[in-house]
Amino acid sequence: MTYQIGIDVGGTNTDAVILDERRKVIAATKQHTTKDIQTGISNALHEVLNQSGVNPDYITDVMLGTTQATNAIVERKSLAKVGVIRLGYPATASIVPFTEWPSDMVSLLSGTYQLVHGGYEFDGNNISPIDYNEIRKVLKGWKGKVDSIAVVGVFSSLNPDQEESVKKLATEILGDVPISISSKIGSLGLIARENATILNASLYKVINKVAIGFDKALQDEGIKKCNKYLTQNDGTLMTLDYAKLYPILTIGSGPTNSIRGAAYLAKIRESLVLDIGGTTSDIGVLINGFPRESSLAVNVGGIQTNFRMPDILSVGLGGGSVVRQLSNGEVTVGPDSVGYNITQEALVFGGQTTTATDIAVAMGVAKVGDSKKVDGLDRTFVKKAFKKISEILEDAIDKMKTSAEKVDLVLVGGGAIIAPDYLKGVSHIFKNEQGGVANAIGATIAQIGGQYEKIYQYAQYKREEALRDTQKLAKKQAIQAGADPESVRLVDIEEMPLAYAPGETTKVKAKVVGDFMKK
Amino acid sequence: MTQINIDDIKHIAIGASLLGAGGGGNPYVGTLMAISAVREKGPVQLIEPTDVPEDALVISASMVGAPAVSLEKFPNGNEYDKAFPLLEETYGQKAYATYPIEAGGINSMIPIMVAARRGLPLVDVDGMGRAFPELQMTTFAIAGHPVTPIVITDERGNNALVNTIDANWAEKIIRTITVKMGATSSVAGDAVHGKDLVANGVTGIISLSKQIGELIDSASDFETVDAALTQLLQITKGYKLFTGKITDINHTTKDGFNFGEVTIEGFGTFEQSFGSVSFQNENIIFKVNDQVLATAPDLITLVDVDTLIPVTNEELRYGKRVNVLGLPANSKWRTEVGIATVGPRYFGYDIDYVPLEQLVEKYSKMGE
Numbered sequence: 102m103t104y105q106i107g108i109d110v111g112g113t114n115t116d117a118v119i120l121d122e123r124r125k126v127i128a129a130t131k132q133h134t135t136k137d138i139q140t141g142i143s144n145a146l147h148e149v150l151n152q153s154g155v156n157p158d159y160i161t162d163v164m165l166g167t168t169q170a171t172n173a174i175v176e177r178k179s180l181a182k183v184g185v186i187r188l189g190y191p192a193t194a195s196i197v198p199f200t201e202w203p204s205d206m207v208s209l210l211s212g213t214y215q216l217v218h219g220g221y222e223f224d225g226n227n228i229s230p231i232d233y234n235e236i237r238k239v240l241k242g243w244k245g246k247v248d249s250i251a252v253v254g255v256f257s258s259l260n261p262d263q264e265e266s267v268k269k270l271a272t273e274i275l276g277d278v279p280i281s282i283s284s285k286i287g288s289l290g291l292i293a294r295e296n297a298t299i300l301n302a303s304l305y306k307v308i309n310k311v312a313i314g315f316d317k318a319l320q321d322e323g324i325k326k327c328n329k330y331l332t333q334n335d336g337t338l339m340t341l342d343y344a345k346l347y348p349i350l351t352i353g354s355g356p357t358n359s360i361r362g363a364a365y366l367a368k369i370r371e372s373l374v375l376d377i378g379g380t381t382s383d384i385g386v387l388i389n390g391f392p393r394e395s396s397l398a399v400n401v402g403g404i405q406t407n408f409r410m411p412d413i414l415s416v417g418l419g420g421g422s423v424v425r426q427l428s429n430g431e432v433t434v435g436p437d438s439v440g441y442n443i444t445q446e447a448l449v450f451g452g453q454t455t456t457a458t459d460i461a462v463a464m465g466v467a468k469v470g471d472s473k474k475v476d477g478l479d480r481t482f483v484k485k486a487f488k489k490i491s492e493i494l495e496d497a498i499d500k501m502k503t504s505a506e507k508v509d510l511v512l513v514g515g516g517a518i519i520a521p522d523y524l525k526g527v528s529h530i531f532k533n534e535q536g537g538v539a540n541a542i543g544a545t546i547a548q549i550g551g552q553y554e555k556i557y558q559y560a561q562y563k564r565e566e567a568l569r570d571t572q573k574l575a576k577k578q579a580i581q582a583g584a585d586p587e588s589v590r591l592v593d594i595e596e597m598p599l600a601y602a603p604g605e606t607t608k609v610k611a612k613v614v615g616d617f618m619k620k
Numbered sequence: 621m622t623q624i625n626i627d628d629i630k631h632i633a634i635g636a637s638l639l640g641a642g643g644g645g646n647p648y649v650g651t652l653m654a655i656s657a658v659r660e661k662g663p664v665q666l667i668e669p670t671d672v673p674e675d676a677l678v679i680s681a682s683m684v685g686a687p688a689v690s691l692e693k694f695p696n697g698n699e700y701d702k703a704f705p706l707l708e709e710t711y712g713q714k715a716y717a718t719y720p721i722e723a724g725g726i727n728s729m730i731p732i733m734v735a736a737r738r739g740l741p742l743v744d745v746d747g748m749g750r751a752f753p754e755l756q757m758t759t760f761a762i763a764g765h766p767v768t769p770i771v772i773t774d775e776r777g778n779n780a781l782v783n784t785i786d787a788n789w790a791e792k793i794i795r796t797i798t799v800k801m802g803a804t805s806s807v808a809g810d811a812v813h814g815k816d817l818v819a820n821g822v823t824g825i826i827s828l829s830k831q832i833g834e835l836i837d838s839a840s841d842f843e844t845v846d847a848a849l850t851q852l853l854q855i856t857k858g859y860k861l862f863t864g865k866i867t868d869i870n871h872t873t874k875d876g877f878n879f880g881e882v883t884i885e886g887f888g889t890f891e892q893s894f895g896s897v898s899f900q901n902e903n904i905i906f907k908v909n910d911q912v913l914a915t916a917p918d919l920i921t922l923v924d925v926d927t928l929i930p931v932t933n934e935e936l937r938y939g940k941r942v943n944v945l946g947l948p949a950n951s952k953w954r955t956e957v958g959i960a961t962v963g964p965r966y967f968g969y970d971i972d973y974v975p976l977e978q979l980v981e982k983y984s985k986m987g988e
Contacts (some may be wrong), residue, residue, distance in 0.1 A: 292649065599688040
């Protein structure tokens with residue numbers, strides 16, 4: 102028998118699970134997330150191995166979902182000095198790199214950039230011919246001044262050739278300086294993709310530290326010959342080596358893991374996932390086994406980016422939400438919460454504050470603490486509050502649905518006990534006892550993914566060929582990230598016509614997944 | 621005379637989005653262009669149309685083409701430094717100031733960048749009071765101003781001076797050149813003289829955009845969102861036509877234009893009612909339970925119920941909760957020629973234009 106371990110680092114807890122070959126959970130733990138992250142990971146790893154008694158030699162894969170990259174950006178720590186080369190001159194000079202970035206980030210990253218000739222038009226023609234001498238001169242001047250390079254070309258998602266050749270040139274001139282190219286990182290929208298690429302380049306020290314720490318934690322537990330993966334924000338895995346190239350893709354993997362783990366437990370591929378915590382509830386949408394992506398720009402540490410993130414709606418309702426009656430008789434629930442103090446402050450635990458959990462106990466839907474402590478609550482007040490809880494959840498569910506039809510809902514999280522058994526717009530509610538470690542399970546069951554986005558003119562390029570081409574490129578990406586070519590399958594293909602553009606110009610986006618290559 | 625600084629640019633962008641009536645596209649790149657220019661060159665002077673001498677030349681700066689392309693390939697910034705002198709040469713007169721041709725999206729921002737870069741004042745006027753998709757759809761054009769001469773340029777320095785026999789030809793030729801330039805181009809045109817601004821333009825549009833943007837930005841400071849909305853309707857002389865949730869979006873792109881229909885299921889006082897917005901880039905018709913409540917040229921604009929932030933047609937999605945607002949068009953559109961140019965029949969609907977105020981009054985009487 103062989104085993105897999107999944108670890109998910111969250112803001113409060115670091116969770117770990119061990120799954121056997123049949124993907125049955127044989128050990129699970131919740132440890133506190135430590136300030137250095139590393140200790141929490143080691144503790145969780147140690148605990149699941151102890152619980153299960155599994156021989157470390159039979160651990161074949163370890164998957165880690167971590168917040169270290171996010172923390173580094175938010176806390177402005179260990180970030181590298183980045184030199185940005187943008188291919189597009191004479192176009193795009195009206196907005197230079199680092200425009201409207203927080204000034205502390207600009208000075209930490211050195212704010213070095215150069216706009217050079219190159220880049221493509223929407224139809225694949227050159228904006229201006231690329232000038233290698235010009236780029237060579239810039240790179241030579243940056244020797245010793247920057248730690249890493251970000252290369253961003255106009256319409257590089259159409260054709261990554263120029264970015265790739267600048268990468269080669271930079272390696273020739275600067276040696277082993279890490280180089281990030283934008284076509285691998287973001288989608289259409291130059292500024293947001295450039296921002297994501299710069300952040301990626303700034304994170305290489307951070308990701309190296311993660312890799313060393315991860316290796317050491319495994320060594321310490323005697324796990325010597327497993328495959329090591331990090332989870333990405335789109336619910337797929339990348340090998341540790343691939344993650345070293347694209348650390349930015351680890352940002353936001355937590356909610357994705359949670360959504361996928363929850364759905365795995367419920368054994369469904371299409372549903373809403375409701376994760377009720379102590380203070381907030383998060384709702385995500387699972388489509389064909391993967392979370393729906395957000396269409397909005399994602400702001401990371403004050404910087405606008407456009408890389409894919411799960412579409413999550415957060416509302417201020419959790420197990421610890423404070424319940425109040427206003428002078429006009431109206432009852433409110435949240436958004437303030439007693440949070441992790443619930444075990445002291447809630448009525449059922451002998452405290453003085455009426456919380457959403459107390460209401461659920463009084464209604465008989467939850468069984469925690471001492472139910473006698475809520476006997477004294479006014480019945481009308483309790484019913485009003487419970488109705489309010491339903492309304493907040495139903496409202497949030499309704500906002501996330503993609504059609505008027507009823508949907509299935511998977512319920513997870515520590516605060517899930519406050520949810521009513523019936524919710525408007527929901528056909529069936531799935532619950533699971535292991536819902537508390539859904540995120541770590543989500544990390545363990547993740548597959549390798551690939552995604553590609555490209556613009557075609559259907560007037561010149563046949564639609565069928567365009568769709569095939571995008572899929573091929575996405576598959577290539579997945580194989581590069583570590584997927585077994587035989588197992589790669591299409592998850593989603595999307596066409597988006599561009600208004601005011603000629604020749605049926607259409608953006609095509611393909612997403613594929615596959616199993617990871619066995620060693 | 622007032623100054624436009626960085627915060628003002630952000631507010632003008634939000635306000636112009638509302639006046640864009642669903643169209644105009646994403647103002648993100650335009651906002652960054654204007655901010656970059658003002659950071660470098662300093663604030664822009666905003667002047668009244670009456671401050672412009674009668675015979676002074678005022679040139680509009682705008683972009684033509686696919687908004688989605690300009691999110692990726694945007695201008696150098698110096699395009700207008702070539703286009704303006706060329707047009708000035710044609711008129712034999714230097715530009716006294718610049719102005720936006722429409723409110724909404726990137727074109728509400730380009731003139732701010734140009735004003736900063738070229739050291740010109742910006743006139744508080746435009747040629748639509750909202751956004752429309754075609755070159756001939758301006759209050760200047762319907763008053764008899766020729767749409768050309770236009771100078772069209774790209775970032776490489778290619779340029780063309782276009783003179784056409786009428787607006788339709790201008791539309792065709794400019795679009796064709798734009799495609800060759802990479803699906804976006806920068807144009808200087810709609811040159812008018814000081815005396816024409818008040819007579820044939822929509823005055824006060826930039827300060828109105830700014831006022832709207834400031835109000836939306838501070839909506840959370842009001843006691844309730846409704847209080848903020850009431851004030852928004854006061855400053856725009858508008859009506860709240862409907863409140864509901866988007867339940868269906870039907871989208872197609874035809875000949876480069878974005879067509880569609882949005883269905884909105886009412887809630888609150890609109891429970892049991894259904895609203896529908898028909899759009900062609902911009903919103904054209906709004907109906908409640910199949911009864912027409914507003915049509916172009918009056919403005920139909922959707923705002924988020926919680927934040928009042930305008931929702932453009934690219935951001936429509938199921939589940940979004942919106943207020944549908946109706947704003948009366950400038951009186952220059954409410955003329956025979958105005959309605960023929962941008963009324964419902966021009967866009968292919970078998971509906972006669974009736975001013976928003978009358979439709980609202982008729983509808984509210986029905987409910988009694």
